């Protein structure tokens with residue numbers, strides 16, 4: 001097996017163009033499991049850990065550019081050189097990152113690797129869908145942005161071309177509360193039975209959702225988003241920050257559950273996943289709305 005270890009993004013892209021079958025490896029928390037269990041025998045490995053351009057994050061014109069090699073520990077603030085600032089900027093992702101694996105996995109595993117694996121159960125994905133993020137993909141041919149809801153193309157499949165690498169994720173600075181909730185068969189080191197993320201976007205009077213582990217790919221609950229945004233508009237609740245009618249909360253949960261296409265598997269039944277999603281949707285909406293009411297000002301910072 002050939003092992004290539006580029007020192008720059010230009011070298012990494014050249015190596016990927018020269019050997020499109022080479023498997024990129026970042027934290028290795030998915031790739032090494034596949035190699036160790038002989039599920040994959042790639043002709044080559046392309047080690048991205050020495051590519052400085054993939055690390056770190058920055059703010060650019062009201063949006064955050066989070067490098068593909070940013071780890072869960074950096075997202076939670078457990079290992080953030082500037083004191084957990086990224087986690088405070090992206091609260092939904094920080095909540096999700098806290099549920100991932102163990103400290104060891106959170107220190108190694110990256111947001112780019114989560115996207116690269118494109119598992120329906122990847123915990124970043126519901127938050128990125130709810131936030132309306134874009135995936136930055138680069139090759140020697142150039143750089144493009146892929147809306148995250150077009151990125152997942154099938155079970156563990158994504159929209160990358162063979163010569164492309166994920167270089168970053170672009171996320172709008174949240175203008176309202178974000179929430180994430182996950183059900184597992186135990187409290188730690190667990191793949192989601194199902195998960196749900198919610199983002200309120202008061203700046204554009206919109207609602208974002210993401211469902212994990214309840215369809216062949218991570219998906220949005222589009223009808224639920226439209227229903228809730230319409231209900232908030234109709235009763236001027238974005239402005240008044242009044243209490244949410246329980247009928248709205250219940251219907252939102254029902255529509256989220258209806259958007260799922262779950263299967264029965266070792267972690268849970270389809271029926272349980274549907275039920276759980278309605279509960280998670282109602283819970284996250286209740287938490288997010290309480291935070292929005294408390295925040296008082298027009299736009300959260």
Ligand SMILES: Cc1cc2nc3c(=O)[nH]c(=O)nc-3n(C[C@H](O)[C@H](O)[C@H](O)COP(=O)(O)OP(=O)(O)OC[C@H]3O[C@@H](n4cnc5c(N)ncnc54)[C@H](O)[C@@H]3O)c2cc1C
Nearest residue numbers: 026027028029030031100101109110113114116122123166
């Ligand atoms: C014990 C354990 C617990 C775990 N718990 C969770 C959990 O709770 N939630 C969860 O979501 N996941 C979990 N995982 C899975 C894994 O940790 C995550 O998917 C993680 O984000 C993968 O990141 P990585 O950097 O280790 O990726 P790698 O293993 O290095 O790569 C994963 C995939 O992405 C590709 N890739 C990596 N970087 C790039 C890039 N820049 N461009 C293109 N392709 C790229 C690789 O080729 C590979 O196909 C767990 C894994 C283990 C072993």
